[in-house]
Amino acid sequence: MSTAVMTDHLPAANVQRILTVLMLISAPHFARLPLWASLLVIGICAWRWQAAQRTWAMPPRLLRSVLAIAGFAGVYAQFGTLNGHYAGVALLVLMLAMKLTEMTRRRDYLLVIYLSYFLLITHFLFSQEMLMLPVLFLGALAITMVLIDVNHPHSLLPARQTLRLSARLLLQALPLMLVFFVLFPRIPGPLWGFPSDAGAGVTGLSDSMEPGAISSLSQSDAVAFRVRFSGPAPPRRDLYWRGPVFEYFNGRAWLPGAWAEVPRPVTVSQQGPAIDYEIQMEPHGHKWVLPLDLPIGPWPADVAMGPDLVVRQRRNIIEKQLFQLRSILDYQADVKLPLSVRQRNLLLPALANPRTRALAQSWRDQLGDDRRIIQAALSLFRNEAFSYTLRPPRLLDDQPIDQFLFSTRAGFCEHYASSFAYLMRAADIPARVVTGYQGAEANGDYHIVRQFDAHAWTEVWLPGEGWVRVDPTAAVATERIELGLGGALPSGESLPALARMNRDALINLRLRWDQVNALWNRWVLAYGPELQQRFLGAIGLPGLRALLLSLTFGTVLLLLIIGIMVNRGHRALAQRDPILKEWQRFVRKLNKAGLQALPQEGPRDLSRRVSADRPEWASAVEPIARLYIRLRYASQKPDPQLFARLRQRVRRFPKLPNESPTSHPAAR
């Protein structure tokens, strides 16, 4: 097999069909692959196309090995790893292309086709939008077409015929697929974890907050998550969606404290009614869920609230997920703050920002009371010439808080949250920064929260009250909280279309489309272990046993039905053709009498032979043959009366129909 002189087992047109399908399936990946890899793949396909046409020999094994090693090395050099979605897909596409250079035998074709199915599935790692559904079906249709081709190698079936066959197979499979989808037991993943770059490239909050982090999100109108409230939605100004909390300030950026996730008892006491809602989370690649401030249990599976009151899932959210949550708007949390936590939330880097420290210290000296210090800080923002802008002047590294509070005085929510928390800590009030989203836009029966709704605020800890939310941005730009970003920013700042206050028809259309997508997310993409159990409980099939039973029963039943359908297509012509059926009944009767009809014998020959062998039957046989020939060949539309006569004669054979006229009336 090492010789290079192998030519195709399949006709050139067949190979070219495989190449076409392969190109179609890999085309969406080209945007994700390095350019050299895409060009290499296209080049190999083009060469293979020509090789099939001109029956060129495959390249020698040495060249193939060199190419394969170079491909591996190239991918490793490009991505620095072979483990990861992007590197994995690059590797898969390259290896598939290399396989083409030794594709001559049937099993090679099969391998290429099976790998094409695999390539198709990798698209869904990158997107699960509704538009991927046609990709799924058309891809499966095309690959199945070439699989049919490979199983019909001696002559190429017309493309229309393989298309029809392939479509029929997939259509017959569709009900079964739905049964599998709904009833196949889903287990909470992951089985072995994700590659490092899973969920990469999605926008969203990050696990640190430095100036500019949130204002960059404000340029995106991507959906962060969708919310469906069971009752009426709370007013917009109360919609604080709680994300990562930062307790450690390094002088420039806010980071999660080293101890933030260490478990400790946290008390939350409820005041006011609970709000039930469902969040359809878009993947963001982190663990945190973004509940309404402040969530209380019961928690969904694998979800828990940490001591920093952040709700996290055990694994990163890299696929769309659905969460059932409950929150309260009025609460007291963490009223008994342990000393270590209190100290952690007072910590500031030494020496920097002396003016801010001095200001905070003066407030502490003059006002004394925590509440009055908070008011002093807020009125500073409200009454001095602070402005709310997406394009703040750049802050220098050494004294950023001083610079912001006393000179530039223009910033976005992260500047206000950061400097406010700094002021509080300097005034000996425990404070921390909370990031998340603020606001939501109603669309139909649900609300959309977009990336430009990203927000940062602060929490201060007051004795007897616990953590209290203070949003310094509201002091500067009340409109941000009441109306959203578009209402708060001065005109002239660049904003995504959906954030603007004035809307046009196109935007309404986009909102309609979002409604369709929300349904897709809710019913298809979010279908997992939890939704499955709820659904099965609702239709009265709780428990794994009932699930497996109904899955088995459904599968067997559907396969039976499909089997009957498929066999109907192949049913003998006679079963559809009553005339032929009668004739075959007649032939069977002859067979029983020891007169075999020969395959090459027509009705006329048969009747002659039977009449010769059994002269006593001649008068019965000849009219049957005559009637049959007339019915069959004389006219397009057989005469029902003639047919009745044929039928009567065949049934009575070898007797003549008029031998016992009493038994059968002439009406037959």
Place this chain on the structure above:
Amino acid sequence: MNLRIRLSERFENWVVSRHVPQPPPVSIRRGRCYILPTRAGYMFALMLLAMLLGAMNYNNNLAFALTFLLAATSLVAMHHPHANLLGLTVHVGHIPAVFAGEPVWVPLQYTNAGSADRFSLLAGLKRSRLSLDLAVDCASGETAQSRFELPARERGVYRLPRFAVATEFPLGLFQSWSWLSLTSEYLVYPRPATGQRPIPPVASQHGTRSGQQEGRDDFSHLRDYRPGDALRSIHWKSFPHSGRLAVKTFAEPMDEALWLDWHQLTDLHDPEARLSQLCRWILDCEAGQKPYGLRLPGVEIAPARGHAHRTDCLERLARLKVGS
């Protein structure tokens, strides 16, 4: 492994017990139509498993959807080869005789009385080694010709062994097949000897005569018509009485004919070697257009020549039972 072999043996025995040889043509019935996954089918299942694990790991519902679509397709595809085969009529025509050591080609005729076209029909002795290259299609209401190869055998008369008619169409994941045991037979002529032994001379008391002059002088007796006999040698007068064609034969002086005689090959002790030699001579005589007769133990074929005569003689060689 042992268990597997035992199981497959038991299965084979069970299959054999179900199949009493039938005269062709036969129709493939439901109870005789088996189905198992192919090697490619197992490969496909392995791929589906990998896809399923991936979908579970990433909790990716579109990946689940594709996996389930393909799994459902492969299950549905189980029905298709079955239906593709069911109700197909298989006819085995006359199997052309061959010389020992040559492969035998069995001609098949498929008749599709069904309302749907049938694709990629395969036939062969071992169902695991059916070549897709010899696959044929059979459209609805039509017939199609195919053939398959039997391994070379020694001289003799053989019953057509049980063979499989199968199909893997459309996806190649499942093979549906039926075992056919038919009453058809085929002949294997002796292998023509390769030695340079000359054809025995025409023994004649009156000198050597050219063999082209067949004795047509002295009417001897009537024998049954055999295909290839000259029309003018048919004895038409006896036809109305007997209802069968008879051919006049003429006494020919024994010593004037070329006789290929088993008994004269005494120096060859192996009977098969004798038959090989006779076979070679028959072929040589035909090539040289010489009439010849054949004497075997208990058989004597009067000298003649032509295709029918040659076939007749070779058939006698094939059918001769030796060693008894």
